[in-house]
Amino acid sequence: ALTRHLRERGAMRVGIFSGEAIPDEGTLLAKVRQAPEMTGADLSAEVATKEAYVVPAxxxxxxxxxxxxxxxxxxxxxxxxxxxxxxxxxPATATLEEVYAVQPDGVFFSNGP
Structure with a gap:
């Protein structure tokens, strides 16, 4: 049900809280609303390589x-x-010319965050 909900409505901010010292619902909701939105976030730029490198066969x-x-x-x-x-x-920012320069037999697009 959760997967279906996210698929239909897209990324959303959420909080999971537990423990006996949980503040009131309004405080928890405020924490969730303060979290940055995921829509439009370029997370790949944060985790992807900045420089090309080769892993030899x-x-x-x-x-x-x-x-x-x-x-x-x-x-x-x-x-x-x-x-x-x-x-x-x-890098995710590689141009078509940079891809062609490798003279690849194939191109692989990795999954991301």
Missing amino acids: IGTKKFTVAAIDLGIKGMTPHRMAERGIEVHVL
């Missing part, structure tokens, strides 16, 4: 992939490298 190189970092997990490029993929991790 382990063993025989089979493919080259340009990975656009939108919040990529640290092990993802390494797991790809274990499968013979040379991974060029590029």
